[in-house]
Amino acid sequence: MLKKYSILIVTVSISLVYQGCIPDNQKKVTTSSILESVEIYETKVDFATGFKVSYFDHYKKVKIPLPWQSADHGFEYLLVQRGAEVPEHDENVQVIEIPLDRIVCTSTSHLPALDMLGIPEKLIGFPHTDYISSSSIRKLIDQGGVTDIGMEAGINIEMLMELDPGVVIDFAMGNNYDKYKSITKAGIPLVINADYMEETPLGRAEWIKFMALFFNLEKKADSVFNEIKHNYDSLYSIASKINQLPTVYSGIVYGDVWYMPGGQNFGAKFLSDARGDYLWKTNDISGSLKLSFETVYEKANTADYWIGVGSYKSLKEIRESDERYASFSAFKNGNVYSYNAKVGEKGGSTFLELGYARPDIVLADLIKILHPQLLPDHNLYFYEKLR
DSSP, rough: OOOOOOOOOOOOOOOOOOOOOTTTTSSOOOOOHHHSSOOOOOOOOOOSSOOOOEEEEEEEEESSSSTTTTTTTTEEEEEEETTTTOOOOTTTTEEEESSOOOOOEEGGGGGGHHHHHTTTGGEEEEGGGGOOOOOOHHHHHTOOOEEEEOOGGGOOOOHHHHOSEEEEEOOOOSSSSSHHHHHHHTTTOOOOGGGGOOSHHHHHHHHHHHHTTTTOOOHHHHHHHHHHHHHHHHHHHHHHTTSSEEEEEEEEEEETTEEEEEETTTTHHHHHTOEHHHHHHSSOOEEEEEOOOOHHHHHHHSSEEEEEOTTTTTTTHHHOOOOOGGSHHHHHTOOOOEESSSSOOOBBBBBIIIIITTTHHHHHHHHHHGGGGGTTOOOOOOEEEEO
């Protein structure tokens, strides 16, 4: 029987030496002395497909082959140990001195890695800090340690320059790359995080190893991820014994379109691993399906469960938004679940921040919903049944 799940923070002792920049008129630290002061640990990436890392004498080469859907080029970064010589490289390769001491992130999904690596204080800036739910980072915000740099679409470049971060970790959808050019023109290193492109829950969670590269904390990242993977595999093994699969659908209507996870989306993978029969599992779309209400109703009106209903907080609210929702069997039987059981102090979604980093907790929740007898001692963490 699995114990109740709690947020995992694994502490691993690792020796790091932070050295200031060395003026040109002083003798450079030798590579050998740098390597003596840094624990070199080469991580292995098993599930994530969106980043690749190669290790060299005193630097790491990191590649993001597909930074956004249908991108016609990737990105490459050289992570050079502080004080070491920069190797020869193409002019389009971004050079970043590590280990970082100050970082700006632009997505809440990037933040759990800082928490789980034990370095939340490295975050010094974030767009619209009200979105953040992490208690440790909210404490830093209250203490003035994290600056609100404006909305993500219009980041305050002057404020960024004043903060002087070692790097900005951002994400791209392909049509908003102009803002990144303004950041790099200001002399601020920028790195694209493409974790949202992953198609499996463990693949996305493994991006903690990507964040760890910038702090020489790969050993700790491996320890954290291995525990998450162990939990996930144990839960999958328990659920795999189930032969009768309840039918499930997801999503809601925005405008005139019902957005539903594609069959290859990691959301569909979650439901499959929890032994749910996701009704749109057979298509090959990894993003979102765009369907009409009528199409969804025809296929899902007798389904057992409706899991994932956006920001709705009650069945009454769902019915008031569109009376047709109440015609589904899942609605009539009260089998409607939201993933917004927990929100941060300022209303930020805990699931949208932490859920991608902790697929083991998400899977435990879904198994508890679909097959409650399998996890009698587990209390829902991210999800709640709407009433």
